[in-house]
Amino acid sequence: MRRIGIIGGMSWESTQLYYRLVNERVRAAKGGLSSAPLLIHSVDFAPVAAMQAAGDWDGLTSMMVEAGCDLKAAGVQALAIATNTMHKMADAVTVATGLPLIHIADPTAQAIRAAGLSRVALLATRFTMEQDFYRDRLAAAGLSVLIPEAAERAEIHRIIYEELCRGLVRDDSRVLYAGIIRGLRDKGAQAVILGCTEITMLVRPQDMDLPLFDTTGLHAAAIADWAMAA
Structure with missing residues (x-):
């Protein structure tokens, strides 16, 4: 198998999901004691979150590039970023x-x-929902993207950073997300x-009125498949 490097820790709550999901997929495919050859560079999320809030994207780009170069020096053959928002730096x-x-x-x-x-709705950090780097990539793939209203975006973002990234999963927040999803369905979302790797901790298919596409699970599957395609 090929060795892949994962830039994680944003937050570690979702990075641990990646580790489990990638290895479960490899074991299911290969059987026995098989697991993926991974290297994880897990950053301290506190300064990352502070820099995001301050809009210091240049500083964050430098941090992500350094992490990627460290993984390259350690011998990985490909990279993955275990967070949606920080794909703003993917090209760099x-x-x-x-x-x-x-x-x-x-x-x-x-x-x-x-x-x-x-025609899909996007729930994510406000950076991912409001900036072009992510929505443009989806549009290039032929998707039309709807995002919640401003007040709803603020609540989605707050719950991600104040609850999910701290390992808190609250029923009232699940109900709030479900209401936002119903509103997006009524606007035509299919x-x-x-679109945040922590949201999978909160939002469950049985609670929602629309099909869910979990970026964490889909990304982890793609990572595992890349590692095994050798």
């Missing part, structure tokens, strides 16, 4: 390292198109992208 990391990068939006878009859907 690819250029700096010269390594292929498994982009989280690509398996997500492929799964949605394979399901015959094209499905929902869980």
